[in-house]
Amino acid sequence: MNKLSVIVPCYNSEKYIAKCLDSLVNQTLKDLDIIIINDGSTDGSLEIIEEYAAKYPNIKVYTKANEGIAAARNYALDKVETPYFGFLDSDDHAEQTMFEKLYQKAIDTKAQVVVSNFIWVENDKQRLEKEGPYEPHQDMMINLFAVLWNKLYETQFVKNTHIRFPDGNRYEDAYFLYCLCAYVEKIAFVDEAFVYYVQHGKSITHTNNHEVKNMITVFNKIVEHYQQIDKYQQYHDELEYLHIKFFLGNSFLRSAKIKDKQDRSETIMMGWQLLNERFPHWSKNKYLKILPGMKNKYFKIVRSWNIMFFAWVFRNLAK
Numbered sequence: 001m002n003k004l005s006v007i008v009p010c011y012n013s014e015k016y017i018a019k020c021l022d023s024l025v026n027q028t029l030k031d032l033d034i035i036i037i038n039d040g041s042t043d044g045s046l047e048i049i050e051e052y053a054a055k056y057p058n059i060k061v062y063t064k065a066n067e068g069i070a071a072a073r074n075y076a077l078d079k080v081e082t083p084y085f086g087f088l089d090s091d092d093h094a095e096q097t098m099f100e101k102l103y104q105k106a107i108d109t110k111a112q113v114v115v116s117n118f119i120w121v122e123n124d125k126q127r128l129e130k131e132g133p134y135e136p137h138q139d140m141m142i143n144l145f146a147v148l149w150n151k152l153y154e155t156q157f158v159k160n161t162h163i164r165f166p167d168g169n170r171y172e173d174a175y176f177l178y179c180l181c182a183y184v185e186k187i188a189f190v191d192e193a194f195v196y197y198v199q200h201g202k203s204i205t206h207t208n209n210h211e212v213k214n215m216i217t218v219f220n221k222i223v224e225h226y227q228q229i230d231k232y233q234q235y236h237d238e239l240e241y242l243h244i245k246f247f248l249g250n251s252f253l254r255s256a257k258i259k260d261k262q263d264r265s266e267t268i269m270m271g272w273q274l275l276n277e278r279f280p281h282w283s284k285n286k287y288l289k290i291l292p293g294m295k296n297k298y299f300k301i302v303r304s305w306n307i308m309f310f311a312w313v314f315r316n317l318a319k
Helices: 017-025 045-055 069-077 098-109 138-143 155-161 172-180 210-228 236-255 261-278 286-290 294-301 307-317
Strands: 004-010 032-039 059-064 084-087 113-122 125-129 151-154 187-198
Touching: 004 017, 004 069, 004 098, 017 032, 017 045, 032 045, 032 069, 045 059, 059 069, 069 172, 084 098, 084 155, 098 113, 098 151, 098 187, 125 187, 138 236, 151 155, 155 172, 172 210, 210 236, 210 261, 236 261, 236 286, 236 294, 236 307, 261 307, 286 294
Parallel strands: 004 032, 004 084, 032 059, 113 187
Antiparallel strands: 084 151, 113 125, 113 151
């Protein structure tokens, strides 16, 4: 048995998949499976993948009908047979030492999750993003980056949680990681950047349309999960802050860029309504008081009478 698996969901990535796979087949850790899920690609992605699979026996290719990235990730999780696994998106690539160093850290510390830094790449510019360190549970929920691919996971630990990606939904990574926070007891960090997170015109994070509303569905599912495991009150302040951070921050910025004026307004107000109905006293959240930065100062002053003004500001700043 190999030591770990790397899951690569692929949908119409013919321009990027070769660079992604080159970074995996040349890893210094040779005892790894590369699990590629071809999610119904209609371009030349599958042909490229099959060429690599013919050369490298540790590449396992599965082709399925297109059902979205959450279903592709769930499909791949069922194929993992190694003690650890990680992710890499088909339009990103990794340093060759990534999985050797993450695996060694996991072995040395017996961590259930190992976290590293990454490099944001956009318009030929690079920016280092450092994640951690933070403690498990509440501290993890507040401080983690809700991205999957700069982390390594212990397979049996994840399977024991029964957490799956929400089929048909974007922000599936946020659901997976924020729900996982309730279970992680041991986490470790490697203070190096391994993944090159490449932004381009077709990236999901640059698709600002009505599907941004999908975040509301996902955050409803996160809350439902904490209610089902009877930990909602234990994580109330953290869940509240996540709603503030996403519906006045991450999702709000994307919603502000929706081209259709009516759709833009409706999407923004849906998030605002959810925040206020679920957490009517959110403006008194303790993390707004104790966390530094301009972001939290902005959160504190958003109200129903000025929210569309901020949307106008963010929309025009992006031009």
